[in-house]
Amino acid sequence: MTASATLPEASPLATLEIDLDDLLEFRPGLLSLTATQISDGRQTWTLTPRLTLTHHDHAGVGTLELDDGERRLACWRYSMGRNPAALKFERAFNRQRDSLASGLPPPPLLAGICPICRGPLAPDEDDCPNCARELHTPPSTWTLLRLWRFARPYKGMLLAGFLLTLASTAATLVPPYLTMPLMDDVLIPYQNGKPLDVAKVGWLLGGLLGAALLAWGLGWARTYILALVSERIGADLRTTTYEHLLKLSLEYFGGKRTGDLLARIGTETDRINVFLSLHLLDFATDILMIAMTAVILFTINPWLALATLVPLPVIGWLIHAVRDRLRTGFEQIDRVWAEVTSVLADTIPGIRVVKAFAQEAREAQRFREANKHNLHVNDRLNRVWSLFAPTVGMLTEIGVLVVWIFGIWLITEGSITVGVLTAFLAYITRFYTRLDSMSRIVSHTQKAAAGAKRIFDILDHVSSVPDPAKPLVLPPVQGGIRVENVHFRYGNRAILRGIDLDIQPGEMIGLVGHSGSGKSTLVNLICRFYDVSEGAVKVEGVDLRSVAVADYRKHIGLVLQEPFLFFGTIADNIAYGRPDATRAEIVAAARAAHAHEFILRQPFGYDSLVGERGQALSGGERQRISIARALLINPKILILDEATSAVDTETEFEIQQALNNLIRGRTTIAIAHRLSTLRRADRLVVMDRGRIVEIGDHDELMAREGAYWRLYQAQTRQLDALPALGAPVEEMEKPA
Amino acid sequence: MSSAPRSAPFALTRNPMGRLVYVGADGGIHEGVVPVRAFALSAPDQGIALMSAEGRELEWIERLDGLPEDVRGLIAEELAQREFMPEIKRIVAVSSFATPSTWRVETSRGATELVLRSEDDIRRLKGPGALLIADSQGIHFLIRDRKMLDAQSQRILKRFL
Numbered sequence A: 001m002t003a004s005a006t007l008p009e010a011s012p013l014a015t016l017e018i019d020l021d022d023l024l025e026f027r028p029g030l031l032s033l034t035a036t037q038i039s040d041g042r043q044t045w046t047l048t049p050r051l052t053l054t055h056h057d058h059a060g061v062g063t064l065e066l067d068d069g070e071r072r073l074a075c076w077r078y079s080m081g082r083n084p085a086a087l088k089f090e091r092a093f094n095r096q097r098d099s100l101a102s103g104l105p106p107p108p109l110l111a112g113i114c115p116i117c118r119g120p121l122a123p124d125e126d127d128c129p130n131c132a133r134e135l136h137t138p139p140s141t142w143t144l145l146r147l148w149r150f151a152r153p154y155k156g157m158l159l160a161g162f163l164l165t166l167a168s169t170a171a172t173l174v175p176p177y178l179t180m181p182l183m184d185d186v187l188i189p190y191q192n193g194k195p196l197d198v199a200k201v202g203w204l205l206g207g208l209l210g211a212a213l214l215a216w217g218l219g220w221a222r223t224y225i226l227a228l229v230s231e232r233i234g235a236d237l238r239t240t241t242y243e244h245l246l247k248l249s250l251e252y253f254g255g256k257r258t259g260d261l262l263a264r265i266g267t268e269t270d271r272i273n274v275f276l277s278l279h280l281l282d283f284a285t286d287i288l289m290i291a292m293t294a295v296i297l298f299t300i301n302p303w304l305a306l307a308t309l310v311p312l313p314v315i316g317w318l319i320h321a322v323r324d325r326l327r328t329g330f331e332q333i334d335r336v337w338a339e340v341t342s343v344l345a346d347t348i349p350g351i352r353v354v355k356a357f358a359q360e361a362r363e364a365q366r367f368r369e370a371n372k373h374n375l376h377v378n379d380r381l382n383r384v385w386s387l388f389a390p391t392v393g394m395l396t397e398i399g400v401l402v403v404w405i406f407g408i409w410l411i412t413e414g415s416i417t418v419g420v421l422t423a424f425l426a427y428i429t430r431f432y433t434r435l436d437s438m439s440r441i442v443s444h445t446q447k448a449a450a451g452a453k454r455i456f457d458i459l460d461h462v463s464s465v466p467d468p469a470k471p472l473v474l475p476p477v478q479g480g481i482r483v484e485n486v487h488f489r490y491g492n493r494a495i496l497r498g499i500d501l502d503i504q505p506g507e508m509i510g511l512v513g514h515s516g517s518g519k520s521t522l523v524n525l526i527c528r529f530y531d532v533s534e535g536a537v538k539v540e541g542v543d544l545r546s547v548a549v550a551d552y553r554k555h556i557g558l559v560l561q562e563p564f565l566f567f568g569t570i571a572d573n574i575a576y577g578r579p580d581a582t583r584a585e586i587v588a589a590a591r592a593a594h595a596h597e598f599i600l601r602q603p604f605g606y607d608s609l610v611g612e613r614g615q616a617l618s619g620g621e622r623q624r625i626s627i628a629r630a631l632l633i634n635p636k637i638l639i640l641d642e643a644t645s646a647v648d649t650e651t652e653f654e655i656q657q658a659l660n661n662l663i664r665g666r667t668t669i670a671i672a673h674r675l676s677t678l679r680r681a682d683r684l685v686v687m688d689r690g691r692i693v694e695i696g697d698h699d700e701l702m703a704r705e706g707a708y709w710r711l712y713q714a715q716t717r718q719l720d721a722l723p724a725l726g727a728p729v730e731e732m733e734k735p736a
Numbered sequence B: 001m002s003s004a005p006r007s008a009p010f011a012l013t014r015n016p017m018g019r020l021v022y023v024g025a026d027g028g029i030h031e032g033v034v035p036v037r038a039f040a041l042s043a044p045d046q047g048i049a050l051m052s053a054e055g056r057e058l059e060w061i062e063r064l065d066g067l068p069e070d071v072r073g074l075i076a077e078e079l080a081q082r083e084f085m086p087e088i089k090r091i092v093a094v095s096s097f098a099t100p101s102t103w104r105v106e107t108s109r110g111a112t113e114l115v116l117r118s119e120d121d122i123r124r125l126k127g128p129g130a131l132l133i134a135d136s137q138g139i140h141f142l143i144r145d146r147k148m149l150d151a152q153s154q155r156i157l158k159r160f161l
Helices: A080-102 A143-172 A174-191 A198-247 A250-254 A258-300 A302-309 A311-347 A351-356 A360-413 A418-460 A519-526 A549-553 A570-574 A583-592 A596-600 A619-632 A649-663 A698-704 A707-721 B069-082 B151-158
Strands: A014-020 A026-033 A037-039 A044-046 A052-058 A061-067 A072-079 A481-490 A493-503 A508-512 A534-539 A556-559 A637-641 A667-671 A683-688 A691-696 B011-014 B020-023 B029-031 B034-037 B046-051 B057-063 B088-094 B101-107 B110-116 B122-124 B131-134 B140-143
Touching: A014 A061, A014 A080, A026 A080, A026 B110, A052 A080, A061 A080, A072 A080, A143 A174, A143 A198, A143 A258, A143 A418, A174 A198, A174 A418, A198 A258, A198 A418, A258 A302, A258 A311, A258 A418, A302 A360, A302 A418, A311 A360, A311 A418, A351 A360, A360 A418, A481 A519, A493 A519, A493 A691, A508 A519, A519 A637, A519 A667, A556 A619, A556 A649, A570 A583, A570 A619, A583 A596, A583 A619, A583 A649, A596 A619, A619 A649, A637 A649, A683 A698, A683 A707, A691 A698, A691 A707, A698 A707, B011 B069, B034 B069, B046 B069, B088 B140, B088 B151
Parallel strands: A508 A667, A508 A683, A556 A637, A637 A667
Antiparallel strands: A014 A026, A014 A072, A026 A037, A037 A044, A052 A061, A061 A072, A481 A493, A481 A534, A683 A691, B011 B020, B020 B029, B034 B046, B046 B057, B088 B101, B101 B110, B122 B131, B131 B140
């Protein structure tokens, strides 16, 4: 244990880079473990069987402590990003120390198991996909180009649209060209006394009309085809985003506000759609128009063409300069807008609470404030934006002036005719109006890009409960579940710390414990709503992470405290998990769930509509519908999460009867606050702060007089001591 | 510091394993107690609870300065070791303005990098311009007043607000 120099020949078996020092300041450090020693660069300790390395974490900081059973020898800290590496280091240390103690060589690491999370590894993989998952690659700035993924299926139509654009743009460029001969060969000779060449006039005017009609027809076809395509792209985008969103884990939904997600899928996709069908199309036309016009102008007279194009770089620069400010502004507006809708999405579902506490004024104020913020951001952006368009307009006028000046000079020099100048002026008015509309594309592009980014934010989000690349086939499920050394961390809070539980097929397990003890989390992990941070949940000996999520979930029936009924008929709601169920099956499930009779009392029986939250039905009735729903899919594993705690005792009795039908022959995991409802459980698992503290049936646990007994006593005593409503209540303890 | 440090109704010591040991007025001994601030953000110095390793409140301390020197020192020491909320002094660079974005920042605890998973992880605190940024590892970074940052940092930050 004495400090000594590291032996030169000892190469480290494991190293750990730490990034915090004793004062919790960011400073790199290195721990290394050799066959006989552990060192942190400043001090070295010789391994003895008595040394222990323990790790714990709090608020994003992990701590490794080295002690010899009596004294703490050292303490190292790191930020949680290094936790997997730290756990690996700890394991290496334990293996080495144990082998020193026993004199045997350290056991080889088991193949096919991730050294960090102990999850299974695919045979050809070294890195566990679960542990290497946290990739933080930001989406590219060229987000709009990524829309190509959605445009690809419509390649053919897009090509047709492009060719039509080309043709219709060319057609619109014919009329100014015809003004040249009209001026030089007809009008000016006539003014100078020559007779009017009627045939030529007829030809030229016919050409003008023909070009206009052609441009009209081609323009119509182009707009129609491209609008068709963009509408489809928009719809694909919307459905793909929604499909992806549905596959994301509960963790994602927990961190997002509903209003924000609604806005993304609704408004943003629509904005992209309009951008594609309208603005992008215009922009493409503009570019074509400018390129073609430039070519025509240069073939007529290169010098005058040059003068015409002089303001172009200036406008280009202006667009570029304003672009960045506009883009950030539009992104900000989107976020603020989401904030405004979020206030609504927060308040409307909670309207009863708002009214009950008479906080309407406060909520109105909150909305007003969000709107004020919105106004403020918009005002700031409009300051830039309002300056932008008139400036482009002014530059246009100056451009026309330049052409006039230069053109008049060239005419006096005799190098061009009046017809050429007229044609030029006709062209550049088109040309500059195009530039003006092109400058608008900047804002539209930025808006669409901001929208696309927010959509791709969803699409790029990888589910934190990913389906494995090569899912194993789940053997026929009997209902046996093994929970092996499961840890779970949510954010920086450790919620489960080392749960081991073996559940037999057909067994009924009751989970009890104070709220916050990790019961619901354990159930969520068994349903694979979340993935374990460490350890594994196995069904029929197969790790849940190695089978397809949907494959597994169809074996699970879930009855929650707050039954959620979708808008639709009662029959639809019962058949939610198995839409192909026959009417007879639905009725049978409803009968078993003791729901049949009250359903028949509804005006349209099974065809009665129930609302978003099933408002027309009582809590107990809704619960029995959700029990029927779980019964219908005939699951092997049944999970009851406080299924009876939201109802009164009498209703509970009815629900209990329904549940008894449901439980028969299935592995059941029930969470209940009222311990009396769990009397029938084969085993009760008592949890406390993320650990299992007791397992046994009711009588055993009562005899043991441990944690369960205390819970039970507290509850029965509470019931006796609970003051009746209206009875005088003891005064609240005053703070000292 | 305090005018008249009265003796605390409990005793607090640190054992060789580095854990705090609490002996209550009733003589009950608890090892591994932790001090916790009740209002960690809005009033860090008011209301500190001593929690047992089982998560029960053992003692409620309204103000630290009422305690004897040694106890106060132990609590402050333990809090300093548990609390980790680096204060961002400067945002050097960000990998992108789209999230997830990696920020290089200079904090009160040295230079580091943080990964911002989404704009929603930036929480506005009550004070003027005060922000709390949760990074992907669960570390919280504090910006006391964003108006006090230098111009570049403010410009970067604005893109995320």
